[in-house]
Amino acid sequence: MILRAFDPWKSELCTCPAKLSLNPYTGCPHGCLYCYASSYIPRFHSCRPKVDLLRRLDREAAKVVPGLFIAISNSSDPYPPIEKELGLTRGCLRILKERNFRVQIVTKSDLVTRDIDLLAAMKAAVAVTVTTLDDSLSLRLEPGAPSPKRRLFALNELSRAGIPLSARIDPIIPGINDCGIEDLVYSLHSAGVRHITSSTYKARPDSIKKITAAFPEEGAALKALFSRGGRYSGSSYLPADLRRSILEDVASHAHQTGITFSTCREGFAFEEGISCDGSHLLPL
Incomplete structure (x- = not known):
């Protein structure tokens, strides 16, 4: 199955609300140290296209129950x-x-601006x-x-095209990237982001x-913190x-700018009626 x-x-x-997930590629070349998908997808940092993707997607999309939206992508x-050469994601967008x-597109890449027309x-x-x-x-x-500069540029370009935008500050790692959050939120707001x-x-x-x-020192401190947390679905919290x-x-900085805010798999909510993934921004 291509659509899951x-x-x-x-x-x-x-x-998360009910949705379908579509990954045009297996694996991802970003090499993020914190990535969870590398724990269960073999050779994750070796990116390869799904076999016969567009034909399979066209066939499966015809059978989908109306109403569900499609997230591209949740792992890769x-x-x-x-993608610059293969154009598989662009081909998927054409079909959909x-x-x-x-x-809903979820990405770290400024290549998404190539598909602004679609x-x-x-x-x-x-x-x-x-x-x-x-x-x-x-x-x-x-x-x-x-x-980050290229990603902010992409957000600005997408915003100018009128495409609804959210951003993921995800994950926040104590001692590593938990500083500068206020500046980050305000930069995202300036780039046209409506939800975090x-x-x-x-x-x-x-x-x-x-x-x-x-990050040896920070890693040691993290291990001590995790020893005081819990475990859910195979991850240490x-x-x-x-x-x-x-x-x-x-959340405080987001609300000061008028941006809505939600968390992902944390067990507590900050706003009622707001989707955790930003999908409430999708046009009807």
Whole structure:
């Protein structure tokens, strides 16, 4: 199946609305140290296209129950560098536009601006993940991803085209990227973002190992914090009081700018009637 019901590990903490997930590629070249998908997708950092993707999508899309929207993508970024040549994500958008699907793009790549013509002509919204404004820190955390400056540029371009925008400050890792949140929120607001989804870092064995190798002191401190937290759906959580404090700070800055705010798999909500993933921005 190319189109799958979104059901992340059957987590009791997931509050996502019903939706379908579409990943044009398997694996992702961004190399994010905190990535959860690398814990269960083999050779995750080796990006490869789905076989016979467009034909299969066209066939499956014809059978989808009306009403569900499609998220592209929930594990592998839909705009890896090879998308420039292969155009699979663009091909997916063409098919979904023809069938009048509502589509939410989730990406770290400024390549999404190439598809502004399609996105502006369909029922679409875009969520861009920006974890820091510090290009040098981003290069250490997300070595294969476009820089924060390029992502902010993409948000500005998408905003000028009238495409509804959300941003993901996700994850926030204590001691690593939890500083500068106020400036980040205001930069996102200036770029046209209307909603922010944020979460704290949930550790899995492979990701905490990579973070500790890159940030030895911070990694050791994180391990001590995780020893006081809990485990949900295979991930280690920070203590609840720390998570709430971090996210309350983000929420406060978001609300000061008029941006709506939600959390992802945290177990507490900050606003009623707001989707956790920003999909409430999708045109009807």
